[in-house]
Amino acid sequence: MSLLKVEGLSKAFGGIHANEDISFEIGQGEILGIIGPNGAGKSTLFDLITGYTRPDRGSIRFDGQNIFGLKPDRVSRLGIGRTFQKLKPFTDLTLLENVMIGAFAHEPDIRHARDKALEIIDFVDLIEKRHHFARELSTGQRKRLELARAMATEPRLLLMDEVTGGVDQKTIPGLVALIRKMKDAGVTIATIEHNINIIMEISDHILALDQGQRIAFGKPEDIQNDQRVIDAYLGTVDVA
Amino acid sequence: MASMLKQALREPVWHVNGRIAFALVGLTVFLLLFPLLDPGAFYLHLMILIFMYAVMSQSWNVIAGLSGQISLGHGMFFGIGAYTSSVLYLQYGLTPWIGLLLGMLICGVIAVMIGIPMLRLSGHYFAIATLLIGIGCQVVFQRWEFVGAASGLWMPLTEESSWSALQFHHSKAPYYYVFFGFFIVTYLLVWRLGRSKIGFRLRAVRDDAQAAQSLGINVAKYKIIAYAISAIIMAPMGSLFAQYILIVDPDRMFNIEISILVLLMTVLGGIGTIWGPLIGVAILIPISEYSRIYLGGTGGAVDLIFYGLILMLICIFRPAGLISLFPKHVLERERQR
Numbered sequence: 001m002s003l004l005k006v007e008g009l010s011k012a013f014g015g016i017h018a019n020e021d022i023s024f025e026i027g028q029g030e031i032l033g034i035i036g037p038n039g040a041g042k043s044t045l046f047d048l049i050t051g052y053t054r055p056d057r058g059s060i061r062f063d064g065q066n067i068f069g070l071k072p073d074r075v076s077r078l079g080i081g082r083t084f085q086k087l088k089p090f091t092d093l094t095l096l097e098n099v100m101i102g103a104f105a106h107e108p109d110i111r112h113a114r115d116k117a118l119e120i121i122d123f124v125d126l127i128e129k130r131h132h133f134a135r136e137l138s139t140g141q142r143k144r145l146e147l148a149r150a151m152a153t154e155p156r157l158l159l160m161d162e163v164t165g166g167v168d169q170k171t172i173p174g175l176v177a178l179i180r181k182m183k184d185a186g187v188t189i190a191t192i193e194h195n196i197n198i199i200m201e202i203s204d205h206i207l208a209l210d211q212g213q214r215i216a217f218g219k220p221e222d223i224q225n226d227q228r229v230i231d232a233y234l235g236t237v238d239v240a
Numbered sequence: 241m242a243s244m245l246k247q248a249l250r251e252p253v254w255h256v257n258g259r260i261a262f263a264l265v266g267l268t269v270f271l272l273l274f275p276l277l278d279p280g281a282f283y284l285h286l287m288i289l290i291f292m293y294a295v296m297s298q299s300w301n302v303i304a305g306l307s308g309q310i311s312l313g314h315g316m317f318f319g320i321g322a323y324t325s326s327v328l329y330l331q332y333g334l335t336p337w338i339g340l341l342l343g344m345l346i347c348g349v350i351a352v353m354i355g356i357p358m359l360r361l362s363g364h365y366f367a368i369a370t371l372l373i374g375i376g377c378q379v380v381f382q383r384w385e386f387v388g389a390a391s392g393l394w395m396p397l398t399e400e401s402s403w404s405a406l407q408f409h410h411s412k413a414p415y416y417y418v419f420f421g422f423f424i425v426t427y428l429l430v431w432r433l434g435r436s437k438i439g440f441r442l443r444a445v446r447d448d449a450q451a452a453q454s455l456g457i458n459v460a461k462y463k464i465i466a467y468a469i470s471a472i473i474m475a476p477m478g479s480l481f482a483q484y485i486l487i488v489d490p491d492r493m494f495n496i497e498i499s500i501l502v503l504l505m506t507v508l509g510g511i512g513t514i515w516g517p518l519i520g521v522a523i524l525i526p527i528s529e530y531s532r533i534y535l536g537g538t539g540g541a542v543d544l545i546f547y548g549l550i551l552m553l554i555c556i557f558r559p560a561g562l563i564s565l566f567p568k569h570v571l572e573r574e575r576q577r
Contacts, residue, residue, distance in 0.1 A: 072453035088451035105456045122245040
């Protein structure tokens with residue numbers, strides 16, 4: 001049974017079809033990779049699922065429940081966490097406080113929330129930075145902060161928007177290892193990625209978008225050989 | 241790495257800075273004993289104003305500093321608190337203590353009613369709305385016959401000093417202790433609030449509302465909670481001040497200057513910090529009172545010119561407020577809890 005099932009999801013901004021009739025599903029415990037050139041509608045898709053943008057039509061079912069058009073905080077409380085492409089740490093708070101705020105979702109008691117936050121910070125390998133302000137952290141560390149903060153809300157599904165984007169090359173393997181570690185911890189994951197090698201390596205299924213349309217959805221080996229994907233996206237990688 | 245986690249888990253959740261705690265206890269004891277030193281009416285009056293504005297600025301600090309919503313009409317809750325207890329006392333003989341509690345309740349309800357439509361809006365709409373509602377309130381009370389319209393209401397003097405009527409004729413010391421009690425309780429509660437689930441969620445809303453939502457936080461609900469708490473803190477100061485000067489009138493109780501002063505004092509001391517409002521008040525109130533003494537009357541508004549100058553200097557040199565003058569390591573350690 002799929003954890004998330006999206007059918008015919010559409011959103012237009014004026015005349016621009018940001019998402020047009022998008023359908024896919026994510027199985028329990030899987031990693032779904034989402035690829036596509038800039039402007040393909042990947043982040044819009046996340047915004048539609050998590051309620052930051054209201055979809056025009058379609059259906060979104062999470063664990064059998066209709067979540068179409070729910071507000072972001074409701075979606076979060078139902079068990080869908082997310083990170084943002086443009087990072088949104090609470091800059092005037094410490095790393096620990098950032099993650100505690102996530103932990104408060106299930107732990108009203110401050111001591112328990114603190115302990116839980118520390119364990120998750122240790123999980124993302126940032127324990128020695130716990131008392132640093134978010135603004136003092138590097139981009140790679142802030143990505144870990146966002147993952148830890150989202151993890152602290154105990155999501156069953158985690159949507160990651162370009163976790164490996166904008167960080168230097170040597171930081172990437174650690175972040176990829178972290179995504180695997182999260183999967184092993186039982187979290188179902190959808191991740192937007194530009195790095196095609198990473199996406200092929202970690203994904204159980206891949207959803208390819210181009211200009212708001214779904215151009216392919218399937219196993220990594222099928223996607224690799226799909227002519228439309230090659231034309232829209234992979235081809236340009238080869239040229240580069 | 242595992243040992244690092246164990247060590248982190250053993251750290252206290254609240255880090256108490258011994259020297260700061262010692263200084264605070266010492267200050268509290270001194271303030272408790274202060275009236276016994278026979279300081280004279282002027283210094284008691286000065287301290288009463290400091291306690292009162294410290295609470296009022298802290299009230300503004302909760303909505304603006306903790307949740308990031310700028311209210312420009314916060315004096316309105318001061319006025320409503322003042323009128324609630326005064327009208328109930330004059331018309332129905334109800335003790336101002338009950339009136340004070342009812343004023344808090346009314347202000348909390350009004351804050352929720354304003355907050356539900358206004359705090360859903362983002363940007364500057366809330367600031368504009370509170371400014372206009374604050375001014376509107378003054379106009380309403382200037383024309384409302386039942387509460388004395390423009391000339392206001394005078395509290396008749398009781399024959400004897402009385403705790404139930406909250407009037408003390410021979411000494412300002414009882415007023416001093418009443419304001420001091422509210423000051424201590426307010427600061428303890430707000431300190432506690434800042435270290436609670438609600439406090440952290442409010443900071444999240446302030447720093448990034450979208451990120452807060454992604455963590456399951458209902459942003460509008462938390463802004464409304466902060467506004468209501470803030471209003472409830474402000475209200476009793478109006479009730480107590482009315483009993484202190486024994487007159488309520490719209491020009492005094494709904495003076496727009498109150499809304500500006502609480503903002504100015506908090507920003508001067510350090511917005512979003514527990515001690516910032518107190519520091520700002522402890523500096524501006526004496527300046528204001530002394531300028532009145534030396535320049536006569538209302539001080540010729542020289543204090544306001546001076547405030548403006550201070551505010552400009554703060555904005556340029558110390559945007560985080562005077563509290564940022566304290567050694568950084570003290571503040572950082574204060575945060576490690």
